Amino acid sequence: MYSASEKETFNSGENLFVFHSSAYFLVCFLVVLYYLQARDRTLELLVDKARVICKTADATRLESELEWDKGIFSVEQLLDWKKEGRDDKIWSAIPVVIAWNSAMRIAHEDGYHFKTPKFNPRNPKNEPTHLEARSIQKIKTEHLEEYYEIDESTNRLHFFLPIYLSQTCLVCHGDPKTSKELWGNDYGLDITGHKMEGWNKGEIHGAFEVIQSLDEFDEELYQDIKVILIKTSFVIVLMSIHWIFDWTIHKTIY
Numbered sequence: 001m002y003s004a005s006e007k008e009t010f011n012s013g014e015n016l017f018v019f020h021s022s023a024y025f026l027v028c029f030l031v032v033l034y035y036l037q038a039r040d041r042t043l044e045l046l047v048d049k050a051r052v053i054c055k056t057a058d059a060t061r062l063e064s065e066l067e068w069d070k071g072i073f074s075v076e077q078l079l080d081w082k083k084e085g086r087d088d089k090i091w092s093a094i095p096v097v098i099a100w101n102s103a104m105r106i107a108h109e110d111g112y113h114f115k116t117p118k119f120n121p122r123n124p125k126n127e128p129t130h131l132e133a134r135s136i137q138k139i140k141t142e143h144l145e146e147y148y149e150i151d152e153s154t155n156r157l158h159f160f161l162p163i164y165l166s167q168t169c170l171v172c173h174g175d176p177k178t179s180k181e182l183w184g185n186d187y188g189l190d191i192t193g194h195k196m197e198g199w200n201k202g203e204i205h206g207a208f209e210v211i212q213s214l215d216e217f218d219e220e221l222y223q224d225i226k227v228i229l230i231k232t233s234f235v236i237v238l239m240s241i242h243w244i245f246d247w248t249i250h251k252t253i254y
């Protein structure tokens with residue numbers, strides 16, 4: 001059996017323990033909530049940014065298509081450049097190359113990677129990784145307007161915007177049988193010497209992709225959480241000291 005004062009000591013000790021654990025539990029709960037909300041907000045911001053970059057690249061591609069429509073770029077023009085040995089000019093008429101160049105111009109300063117992954121690409125650098133192949137497949141089968149995913153193994157966000165084929169694209173990527181009529185060769189090659197793939201208007205071929213690391217944002221979040229934990233622990237300890245102090249005075253008086 002406890003005496004009255006022993007009971008008080010026990011109860012106060014027990015109260016202190018209950019107070020401590022519930023305060024820490026509450027703090028941990030709030031920190032986890034804060035972490036989840038902050039990460040969601042960061043992700044939303046990064047997805048918005050990636051979307052803007054991809055859409056800007058797509059708008060650049062559309063702009064270059066308009067130049068084809070207006071006749072600024074044309075099959076005849078490209079053949080003339082070929083005769084003059086101006087392959088650089090030919091490359092500057094390729095919509096995806098123009099879009100890629102514009103997105104890459106600010107990629108390094110802005111800390112993201114820009115890619116155009118595609119199955120069986122002309123440029124081996126565009127060969128899709130496992131994640132990219134799965135994402136492009138998902139966009140196609142589910143008719144998605146965009147798609148993003150976080151690669152947990154690298155802690156990077158991958159955002160994809162599908163690339164649609166238009167009539168302009170077919171002069172290089174269309175039916176190889178048209179190579180003679182368009183580019184004057186019987187081998188199904190376009191003006192750049194690549195095999196024409198026989199693609200059709202309206203099909204999805206690859207995607208614009210922005211890859212952004214989440215490390216920097218996680219580090220900031222970690223620092224924020226560290227500060228919150230230190231501050232709240234400090235307050236809890238101060239409150240406990242206050243509590244013990246009160247209880248000691250109470251015990252001495254009564």
Ligand code: HEC
Pocket residue numbers: 061065090093094095096097116117118120121122123124126163164165166168169170171172173190191192194205206207
């Ligand atoms: C003048 C010829 C030409 C035209 C027109 C053209 N392309 Fe291409 N395209 C190419 C070449 C050449 C490459 C390879 C670029 C490289 O090596 O990086 C390419 C690359 C691509 C790629 C990247 C994947 C890969 O195969 O490496 C995509 C996607 C693509 N083109 C789509 C399009 C679309 C969509 C259009 C129309 C809006 C278009 N192209 C118009 C010549 C052309």
